[in-house]
Amino acid sequence: MIKDIEEKSSYSKESVNDNPNGVDYIKVKMNTNTYYVYERNGKTYIEEPYNGIWKIPSDLYKSIKHNKDKLSIEYEG
Template sequence: MKRNILIAITFCFIFLTACKSSKNIPLPELDRIEDIGISLNVMDSIYTIKDRDKISLLLDEIKENSNKTKKKSINDEPTNIEIYTLIQFNSKEPEENPTTLYLYKEDDKYYIEKPYEGIWELDEEIYDNIYNLNFNKK
């Protein structure tokens, strides 16, 4: 009897641990980021952010203002989205390069997607700040 209870508890623990998904978007730590490259409208040239305060603000705004959705990210980049913004967190360690995110609007909602890890809904104001490269708010 004790063995069956132990097996059941172990199974439940493994099941719950495996099913638990992080609600926070996984982003690199500030001290590991060399710079951030942002390419607006996909084909435009890349705008590079090297200022530590702006990088910190961008990380905080994304973390604090994004909510995990039930949508799945199953491709290298968003599908059926005509216009998106590419955000690349370039690491100080070359083997970690880069962490890539995509920012886009779909059906009057704003999203940030990390390929194969998930899609988060983003506040419109934060979307606008990133899209307009305005990191001086707060």
């Protein structure tokens, strides 16, 4: 999933933190990797600490947020 987002995203930025600062986020664990999904200034992102930040479609963010209790994730916010 992340590889697909990396390839399709028109926005990417370096991640320099353990987790996103100043936003509520959903912590997603897949295998041994941890990702953070969040909204900032009306835009939605997924971040892999120290690897990158990618813009994701808002419907994907809403789907993850809506289904967070059904997924193997941890919500912090």
